Amino acid sequence: MNDWLRGVVKNIGSYSYNDKNEYDAERGQAISRVITVPLIFLYMVVALFASGREMSIVMIVMLIYATLYIPGSWLLLHNVVKKPGYRLGRRIFAMVNDYLAMTFAMAVGGAITAPVFAMILWVTVGNGLRYGPRYLTAATTLALLSLAAITYFNSFWREQPYLVATFVMTAILVPTYVYVLLNRVHKAYNSALEANLAKSRFLAQASHDLRQPIHAISLFIACLRDARLGVEEEQMVDNIDRSLQSVSRLFQSLLDISTLDSGKITAHLEEVAIGEILLDIARQNSEAAHWTGVELRVVKTKRFVRTDPSLLTTMIQNIVSNALKYAPGGPVLVGTRIRNGKLSIEVHDRGSGIAEEHLPRLFEEFYQVRERGDKDTEGVGLGLSIVQRLARLMGLNVSLRSVVGQGTTVVIGGLTIVAEPILLPDVIRVKPVSPLDGLRVLLIEDDLNILIATGILLEKWGCVVQQEDALPEGKDVSCDLVITDFDLGAKTTGTDCIDYVRRQNGLHIPAIIVTGHDENRVRDDVSDPEIPILSKPIRPAELRSMIMALRLRSEQ
Structure with a gap:
C-alpha cells in the first residue's frame, strides 16, 4: 500500500x-x-x-x-x-x-x-x-x-440573510449556466461523433470495394512476371508493381485509421518469436528497400515476447516504411534491446534527420514535415499516428529521437519478455517443402477478375484448379485445398462453402479464406480456428507460402 x-x-x-x-x-x-x-x-x-x-x-x-x-x-x-x-x-x-x-x-x-x-x-x-x-x-x-x-x-x-441569499442564487445561477453550456457542448460532440462514424462507415465500405481491384492487379502482375517477358517489359512490370505498392500502403494507412476509429480493434496476446517477426518484415520490404537504394538489416534475436503479432507487425511496418521513404540511399537497422527488464524494438536510419521544432507534432494525424523546396513524398502523414494509437492499445510506449544530418531512431518499448515455449517433437520436425505440382485447389471467388487472376497464378505454380464463382452445389468438389472469398452473394459466405465441401468429401479439407473485410469480423463467423484468414490485397508470395504451409501440415 x-x-x-x-x-x-x-x-x-x-x-x-x-x-x-x-x-x-x-x-x-x-x-x-x-x-x-x-x-x-x-x-x-x-x-x-x-x-x-x-x-x-x-x-x-x-x-x-x-x-x-x-x-x-x-x-x-x-x-x-x-x-x-x-x-x-x-x-x-x-x-x-x-x-x-x-x-x-x-x-x-x-x-x-x-x-x-x-x-x-x-x-x-x-x-x-x-x-x-x-x-x-x-x-x-x-x-x-x-x-x-x-x-x-x-x-x-x-x-446574515443577504449573504445566504447570495450563496443560494450563486449555487443556482452558476450551475444553470454551466448546464446550458454542457448541453451545447454535448450536441456539438454528438454531431462530431456522428460525422466521424459516418466517415468510418464510408471508409469501411470503400475499403472493401478498393481492395478488390488492388488485389486483382497484384495477382495479374505476378502472372506477368512468369510470362517470359523481355528486359524492357520486366522493367515496366517492376514500375507498375512499385506504383501499386505505393497505392496499397496509402490505402492500408487509411484503412488502419478507419478501423481504429471504429473501436473494433482488440489486442490478442500470445507468445511469439520477435526475431521471426522482424525477419518477415525485412522480407516484405526487400523490394521497396531495393527500389530506394536502402540496405535494410535486421539484428537477429532469439527472444520471445507476449504481444499481438498482427498489431505489432503493423507498428513496425509503418516505422520501417517511413525509414525507407525518408532515408533513401542509406542503411536502415532494425534490432532489439533490453530496457528495465522489458524488450524494446529500435529502428535506426541515417537520413537527413528531423528539425527539433517538428518533433512534438510527429505523432499527430496527417502531420508531415515539409520544408521549402522539399520533393513530394507518398503518404498522408498517418504512419506514426497509427503506431502510437496501437501502442496505447497494447500498453506499449513509442519514442522518437532525431538529429539533423545524422538520422532518426524510433523505439517501441515495454514488450514483456517470456521464456521460449517448449515445442513437441512433431511440431519442430522439419520436412523438405513439397512442390505444389498436382495440388487440387477448389477456388471460389465472386469477382471475375480476381477469379481469373488467381486461377492463372495457381496453375503457374503447378496446381490443378477448379474455378467457381458461387457455392458449387451439385458439382464434383473433390479437392486437396479450398481457397474462397468470404462474401459470395445470395447470403452465402466462404464458411458455408468450406463446410459444404468438407461434408461432401467426408474429410477435414484444409482451407484459406481471402477477404476484403476486417479480419476480426470474419473470424467471428469461422468455426474452425485453424482456417487462416488473409486480407486483401495479398501479395502472391504470401499466398504461396500459406498454401505450402497447409500442404506440409496435411502431410505430417
Missing part, C-alpha cells in the same frame, strides 16, 4: 489517465479529492485556532470526522484504480459524502467557514463537468440542501 501511495504522489500529474492513456473522470475526481480535502482541513484548523474560539464538543467531533475522511478519500481512489469504469453506486456514495463533509464543517465553524462555500460551488460544477448534465442537476440539489442545513445549524449564517 505504501508503494502504491508513493506511486500516486510521484505521478500525480498524469494519474487521471487509465492504462490505455484515456482520461478517467472518476479517477480525476478522486485525485482532486485527495488534494483538496487536506487543504480544507488545514484551513479549518488554522482558522479555528486563529479566531481564539474555545473548542466545543461539536468542533472536536468535526475534526475527528475530517481526520477519518482524509484516509477515506485515499481508499476511494484506491478502489477507483483497482476497479475502473462506471460505478453508479460509487459515484453516489462519493458525492453524498463530499456534501456531508462540507455541510458538517460549515455548520459548526461559524463565520470562518464562509470561504468554504467556494468549495461547494467548485464540487457542484466539477461533478457536472466530469459526469454530465444529469449529475450537475443532482449536485445542485445536494448543494442547496447543504446550504439549508448550514443555515439552520450555523447561527452566524442565520444572522
Whole structure:
C-alpha cells in the first residue's frame, strides 16, 4: 500500500489517465479529492485556532470526522484504480459524502467557514463537468440542501440573510449556466461523433470495394512476371508493381485509421518469436528497400515476447516504411534491446534527420514535415499516428529521437519478455517443402477478375484448379485445398462453402479464406480456428507460402 501511495504522489500529474492513456473522470475526481480535502482541513484548523474560539464538543467531533475522511478519500481512489469504469453506486456514495463533509464543517465553524462555500460551488460544477448534465442537476440539489442545513445549524449564517441569499442564487445561477453550456457542448460532440462514424462507415465500405481491384492487379502482375517477358517489359512490370505498392500502403494507412476509429480493434496476446517477426518484415520490404537504394538489416534475436503479432507487425511496418521513404540511399537497422527488464524494438536510419521544432507534432494525424523546396513524398502523414494509437492499445510506449544530418531512431518499448515455449517433437520436425505440382485447389471467388487472376497464378505454380464463382452445389468438389472469398452473394459466405465441401468429401479439407473485410469480423463467423484468414490485397508470395504451409501440415 505504501508503494502504491508513493506511486500516486510521484505521478500525480498524469494519474487521471487509465492504462490505455484515456482520461478517467472518476479517477480525476478522486485525485482532486485527495488534494483538496487536506487543504480544507488545514484551513479549518488554522482558522479555528486563529479566531481564539474555545473548542466545543461539536468542533472536536468535526475534526475527528475530517481526520477519518482524509484516509477515506485515499481508499476511494484506491478502489477507483483497482476497479475502473462506471460505478453508479460509487459515484453516489462519493458525492453524498463530499456534501456531508462540507455541510458538517460549515455548520459548526461559524463565520470562518464562509470561504468554504467556494468549495461547494467548485464540487457542484466539477461533478457536472466530469459526469454530465444529469449529475450537475443532482449536485445542485445536494448543494442547496447543504446550504439549508448550514443555515439552520450555523447561527452566524442565520444572522446574515443577504449573504445566504447570495450563496443560494450563486449555487443556482452558476450551475444553470454551466448546464446550458454542457448541453451545447454535448450536441456539438454528438454531431462530431456522428460525422466521424459516418466517415468510418464510408471508409469501411470503400475499403472493401478498393481492395478488390488492388488485389486483382497484384495477382495479374505476378502472372506477368512468369510470362517470359523481355528486359524492357520486366522493367515496366517492376514500375507498375512499385506504383501499386505505393497505392496499397496509402490505402492500408487509411484503412488502419478507419478501423481504429471504429473501436473494433482488440489486442490478442500470445507468445511469439520477435526475431521471426522482424525477419518477415525485412522480407516484405526487400523490394521497396531495393527500389530506394536502402540496405535494410535486421539484428537477429532469439527472444520471445507476449504481444499481438498482427498489431505489432503493423507498428513496425509503418516505422520501417517511413525509414525507407525518408532515408533513401542509406542503411536502415532494425534490432532489439533490453530496457528495465522489458524488450524494446529500435529502428535506426541515417537520413537527413528531423528539425527539433517538428518533433512534438510527429505523432499527430496527417502531420508531415515539409520544408521549402522539399520533393513530394507518398503518404498522408498517418504512419506514426497509427503506431502510437496501437501502442496505447497494447500498453506499449513509442519514442522518437532525431538529429539533423545524422538520422532518426524510433523505439517501441515495454514488450514483456517470456521464456521460449517448449515445442513437441512433431511440431519442430522439419520436412523438405513439397512442390505444389498436382495440388487440387477448389477456388471460389465472386469477382471475375480476381477469379481469373488467381486461377492463372495457381496453375503457374503447378496446381490443378477448379474455378467457381458461387457455392458449387451439385458439382464434383473433390479437392486437396479450398481457397474462397468470404462474401459470395445470395447470403452465402466462404464458411458455408468450406463446410459444404468438407461434408461432401467426408474429410477435414484444409482451407484459406481471402477477404476484403476486417479480419476480426470474419473470424467471428469461422468455426474452425485453424482456417487462416488473409486480407486483401495479398501479395502472391504470401499466398504461396500459406498454401505450402497447409500442404506440409496435411502431410505430417
